[in-house]
Ligand SMILES: [Zn+2]
């Protein structure tokens with residue numbers, strides 16, 4: 339973007355970000371070292387940090403931007419209220435922009451924070467100037483106009499922001515007898531730190547990490563960013579399967595957003611949780627493994643046996659996919675009536691399981707081939 343004439347600065351945003359970063363990342367730590375914060379101040383700041391972060395991932399992102407599940411009104415109200423703690427604009431604005439990011443990811447003409455416009459632009463630069471791509475297109479979030487909680491939050495956003503980001507920390511500060519400390523830690527530091535963590539999803543999670551499921555866009559899976567963002571770091575999975583309420587798929591991947599949505603469903607506060615069919619996930623993963631192996635074997639003085647093995651694996655892969663498509667077609671043809679039959683359903687389930695198992699074994703073989711080729715590279 340350096341050769342393009344830069345649009346004017348968004349003065350209010352520049353002042354806000356300079357102020358919050360100086361207060362949060364310079365003054366608050368100095369105050370912490372020289373004066374220190376009380377235990378209660380730490381506890382309240384941590385609680386606000388956790389609640390606001392979870393509300394962004396569970397609410398702003400997975401519920402409202404992607405509709406990956408449905409939530410009862412008490413949960414929606416909580417997510418909308420605690421989300422304002424993060425100062426990332428109203429749900430309505432956030433979701434409209436985020437949907438454009440997914441639709442036009444990496445496109446410098448349309449993606450609001452395209453990584454192709456540079457790391458800084460994707461991280462924060464997009465908010466600091468009147469870029470054409472930063473304009474809000476509310477037509478992207480028409481469905482949210484039917485959600486009274488979303489529209490209420492949008493209407494009263496700034497009142498809520500002042501109340502939650504200054505009013506509540508001030509009140510808590512009085513309560514525990516540490517007003518300045520509470521404002522510096524629970525508002526200043528917490529806000530600056532958590533905002534950068536979120537911004538890392540647009541910058542770092544489009545730069546650093548693995549492309550496990552697709553290389554069609556710049557998104558990456560990164561466990562470190564997941565730790566800082568309540569699970570949002572598995573961004574390659576998310577961009578590949580955005581309708582899924584999960585980001586970290588494996589049980590060992592840190593994704594509290596996913597865990598809490600499941601827990602909410604267990605308590606009856608959420609339902610209709612969307613999951614990508616296992617086979618589709620396996621197919622995407624294997625496709626990437628094949629691609630990476632092919633590239634590696636093409637570059638090196640590869641063993642002819644490995645190339646032959648890869649070729650035969652690929653044939654098997656195509657066969658498994660063809661069989662899966664056949665089962666899918668059969669199921670559609672059978673219609674909903676047939677699927678009401680228990681025996682029929684069992685038959686289908688076992689056929690899917692067989693195909694999934696075949697994919698799983700193939701992934702394991704490819705992983706060992708990857709290790710072998712890496713060891714001799
Ligand atoms: Zn998203």
Ligand SMILES: [Zn+2]
Nearest residue numbers: 539540557573
């Ligand atoms: Zn992204």
